[in-house]
Amino acid sequence: MxxxxxxxxxxxxxxxxxxxxxxxxxxxxxxxxxxxxxxxxxxxxxxxxxxxTKDLDVHIEQEISHDLDGVAHRVQSALSRQGSELGPDSGDGVRLLIEEAISQNGVEITGHAGIVGFRFTVAGQSFDFGTLRPGLASAKRQIVTPGGVGDETAELEAFFLPAADSAKxxxxxxxxxxxxxxxxxxxxxxxxxxxxxxxxxxxxxxxxxxxxNGDLNLRLDVSRKDEFGHLSRFFNQMLSRVQTQQEALTEANRELVSEIAVREQAEQKLRAHQDTLEKVIEERTRDLEVARDQALAASQTKSAFVANVSHEIRTPLTPIIGFAEAMLHGGQDRREQEQSLRTIIRNGRHLSYIINEILDLSKIEANSLDIESIAVDPFALLSDVESIARVLADEKGLGFQLAYQFPIPRRITSDPTRLKQILMNLVTNAIKFTAKGQVEIAVRYDTAARQLSLTVSDTGIGISRDKIERLFQPFSQADYSTTRQYGGTGLGLYISKRLANLLGGDISLESVEGLGTRFAVRVSVGEVDDLELANAVPAADRDDLVDLHRLADVQLDGNVLLAEDSPDIQRLMRYLLQRTGARVTAVENGERAVEAALREDYHLILMDMQMPVMGGCEAVELLRASGCCTPIVALTANAMKEDRERYQAIGCDGFLPKPVEQAKLYQVLGKYLPCRGDQAAAVESPGERQEDTGVGEIVAQFLRGLDDYARRIDAALREQRYADAQELAHQLKGMGGAFGYPGITACAAELEVALKGGDPRLAAAPGEALVALLNSTALADAVPETA
Amino acid sequence: MAYKDRILIVDDVALMRDLLKGVLRGFGYDNVHDASCGEDALKLMQRDNFSIVMLDINMPGISGMKTLQKLRELDHDVFVVMVSAHSSAENVKQAIENGVDGFIVKPYTQKKVGEMLEKYRRRVSVGDVG
Structure with missing residues (x-):
């Protein structure tokens, strides 16, 4: 400034x-x-x-002298001409004569320069002319007078100022x-x-x-042609330039001023911004503080959760270890032993359940939960849930009801495992928190929303209003005391809700404390083009369901190779397998498994995938490469879809998740092992004729049916009913080997694979081969039977 | 039913050759030839075409494994099955690395041989389709 x-x-x-x-x-x-x-x-x-005037005096003297000479000469001449003598009486004549001479000679007697006067003296007589005063200088000339007396002489004297004075x-x-x-x-x-x-x-x-003084508009007169004119022009030019510059400068200055104003404005804005920013930062800081507090709280909650989980894990472990040790020491009677074992099993299951929930939770948190989208039979699924729930409800003396509100889709597209998990969670919760009364599952199809609605209601303790909100949050179970009292991790509901979301639905909850709770699950029925609605519970699909009772009744036969490195699991599996009547060979790694499988004939290989020396994958690959076609079922805790796909790709026929559930194990065994007494399924070479008459009759029946199969397959393929053809091939695949015709099994399997591939053209060759094989087998073997 | 496929059995023990021949005949394969050592087998392979070679591992002269290697140099497509009492996984692995199509452990059951032939037939039919 x-x-x-x-x-x-x-x-x-x-x-x-x-x-x-x-x-x-x-x-x-x-x-x-x-x-x-x-x-x-x-x-x-x-x-x-x-x-x-340097030589003026000389000059004057000469002039005077000259004038004097001239006058003298004239006087002489005049006298000579007259010839008369000059007498004293001739005075006037003389005077006249001299005056005439002076004037004729051009001499002026002015008195102040040159000759100022003359004196003519003759015969003693003087005649003065001009003003003669003392102090004047004079010069004389002799004049000879003619006829005069002898040599009478006259004298003319000129008076003049002295030369110096005159000059001065x-x-x-x-x-x-x-x-x-x-x-x-x-x-x-x-x-x-x-x-x-x-x-x-x-x-x-x-x-x-x-x-x-500032007046730049001024201009000089440039009319002059001289240097001043130029100068004026230049000055004007300069002035113009200065004026222009001045104007430019003024303009620039104005701009500068306006710019400064803008800057100041900007500065003001900046300051305002800064203030806002500071405010924002303050807010953020506050938010961050809140977030930090939340994170801390979350961390504390997690710590509490971990503590709770470890408590939950230790809780079932204590009776497991305790009862097992008690049994090991002996001294228990049979009833007590059974009691101990039941306790161990129950707690082991609970432990497994807790771990699964934690794993699910971590997958959900990491967004890496795989959701399948396959055809699901809601009736079969609910029937499964019912069978377990009813047992649990019975144990507590509660009523259980499964109520369908028809119509309900025959099939939906969903993830059966996850859907079942949600329902099981809600139902077991309901049973857990209900002391008396009943638990009900109500099923309804919401046509508009294309959702299946499953409501689980109980008459239990209910949930207070303030706890409902927190119920679906992870790590913040309403009250750990509930967990202490009722067990569970408190994660079930959170997991269920997230699973329901993943299945295109949600879970909502109504509850009245002391009266009961109602959870409503809604899941999408998925992309079903042609929704087939059922108006009654359809007859159970026996093919798909495991009939545990049948398995318990019917003893199985056959050889099973079990590759499992953990001695405990090996013992457990051996026990479970032998209970069905199957013979078990157990090995501890993949190498032993390969050697045994090549050496012996097995109906089934149960292969653990993680083993030392040689893993399950390598063993399966080696076996398949060396021509072994025994069915192999993978045992693994890697339950991910990709893992299953990989196992299938390297040659596994099936998959059993660990820990192995009895029901699933028996389902697998039932699929691959022949039933006891079913001699046709015994390992026999196809070249050998079955001698046993009973078995022979079965085989004969099988053979008689072959041409029918051949016809049906041929027809199905020609009429492009590929699903039917696939089903027939599947049936034949199962029967062929069992009746001593592995060729049929292989050929049928090939057709089945081709049809599953979705390209019917690839099915043509194996189809023809199978039909030909069936016809030839039926002919070759049926002839002696009929004979 | 009878198959036309030419099979070559390579084993130094005559009894073993005869046994396998019998089993193969039982499955309908009559066109079966044999050789008692790897060298003879390779000579036969150079002269004639075979569909299947059943190869013992432990033989005097060049071993079955070596024969397998040389044989693969001659013919990439022939279906080769190792028939050996050496059933260690290491052997199996080596044989597979050398390009074997199947491995039958002695003593074998007819079922094993049958399965191997099924595998061969399957491959042939797939090859036809392809």
Whole structure:
């Protein structure tokens, strides 16, 4: 700010020509010029006069002498001509004669220069002419008078001022004249010069003064052709330029000012921004603090959860270890032993359940939960849930009801495992928290929303309103005391809700404390083009369901190779397998499994996938490469879909997740092992005829049915009913080997695979081969039977 | 039913050759030839085409494994089955690395041989389709 003020001060300072400055004559050029001229003129005039009058006195003397001679000569001549003598009476004549001579000679007797007077003396008589006064100088000439007495002589004397005086006088007069003339001339010259030089200079100066005082619009007169004219033009140009620059500068200045204004505005904005920012930062900081507190709280909750989980894990472990040790030490009677075992099993299951939930939770949190989308029979699924729930409800003396509100889709597209998990969670919860009364599952199909609605209601303790919100949150179970009292991890509901979301639905909850709770699950029925609605519970699909009772009744036969490195699991599996009547060979790694499988004939190989020395995958690959076609079922804890696909790709026929569930194990065994007493399924070479009559009849029946199969397959393929053809091939695959015709099994399997591949063209060749094989087998083997 | 496929059995023990021949005949394979050592087998292979080679591992002269290698150099497509009492997984692995199509462990059951022939037939039919 100070700098700016300084600038304007300089700019506004006016150059003032003061009176003192003008009064000082030395400072005025006009006066100077005039003075110089006057001096020069006076001096040069003086010098000239002196120079030219240097020899003036001599000159005057000569002139006087000359004039005197002239006059004298005239006087002589005049006298001679008259010839008369001069007498005293002739005085007037003489006078006249001399005056005439003087005037004829051009001499003026003025009295102040040259000859001022003459004196003619003759015969003692003098005649004066002019004014004669003392002090004058004189010169004489002798004049001879003719006819006179002898040599009578007259004398003419000229009087004149002395030469020096005359010269001096002349000089003074001259000087005065010259100086006066020169002065006049000088004054004139000086005026002219002033006009030419000083005036325009003065005008220019005034102009400059005016300009310097800020008047840039002023222009000088440029009419003059001389340097002043040029100067004026240049000055004007300069002024124009200065004016332009001044204007530009002014403009720039204005811009600058406006820019400064803008800047100031921006600065203001910036400051405002900064304030906002600071406010935002403050807010963020507050948010962060809140988040940090939340994170801390979450961390604390997690810690509490971990503590709870470890407690939950230890809780079932304690009875497992305790009862097992008690049994090991002996001393228990049979009933007590059974009691101990039941406790161990129950707790083991619970432990497994807890671990599964934790795994599910971690997968959900990591968004890596695989959701399948396959055809699901809701009736079969609910029937499974019912069979377990009813047992649990019975144990507690509760009623259980499964109520369908028809119509309900025959099949939906969903993930059966997850759907079942949700329902099981809700149902077991309901049973857990209900002391008396009943638990009900109500099923309904919401046509508009294309959702299956499953409501699980109980008459239990209910949930208080304030706890409902928190119920679906992970790690924040309403009250750990509930967990202590009722068990469970408190994760079930969170997992269930997330699973329901993944299945295209949700879970909602209504509860009245003390009266009961109602959970409503809704799941999408998925992309079903042609939804087949059932109006009654369809007959159970026996093919798909495991009939545990049948398995318990019917003993199995056959050889099973079990590859499992853990001795405990090996023992457990051996026990479970032998219970069905199957013979078990157990090996501890993949190498042993390969060797055994190549050496012996097995109906089934159960292969653990993680084993030392040689893993299950390598063993399966080796076996398949070396031509072994025994069915192999993978045992693994890797339950991921990709893992299953990989196992299938390397040649596994099935898959059993670990820990192995009895029901699933028996389902697998039932699929691959022949039933006891079913001799047709015994390992026999196809070349050998079955001698046993009973078995022979079965085989004969099988063979008689072959041409029918051949016809049906042929027809199905021709009419492009590929699903039917696949089903027939599947049946034959199962029967062929069992009846001692592995060729049929292989051929049928090939057809089945081709049909499953989805490209019917690939099915043509194996189809023909199978039909041919069936026909030839039926012919070759049926003939002796009929014979 | 009878198959036309030419089979070559390579085993130094005559009894073993005869046994396998009998089993193969039981499955309908009559066109069976034999050799008592790897060298003879390779000579036969150079002269005639075979569909299946049943190869013992432990033989005097060049071993079955070596024969397998040389044989693969001659013919990439022939279906080779190792028939050996050396059933260690290491052997199996080596044989597979050398390009064997099947491995039958002695003593074998007819079922094993039958399965191997099924595998061969399957491959032939797939080959036809392809």
């Amino acid at each position: 100070t700098g700016k003020q300084g600038d304007s001060a300089v700019r506004n300072e006016k150059i003032v020509v003061t009176d003192d400055w003008t009064r000082n004559w030395q400072a005025r050029i006009a006066i100077k010029i005039t003075a110089i001229f006057l001096w020069v003129i006076i001096l040069s005039g003086f010098a000239t006069v002196v120079f030219f 006088q002349t000089r003074q007069e001259l000087i005065i004249t010259v100086v006066v003339v020169l002065l006049l001339f000088g004054m004139l010259l000086s005026l002219t010069i002033q006009n030419v030089l000083a005036k325009p200079l003065q005008a220019m100066m005034d102009a400059i003064q005016q300009v310097s």
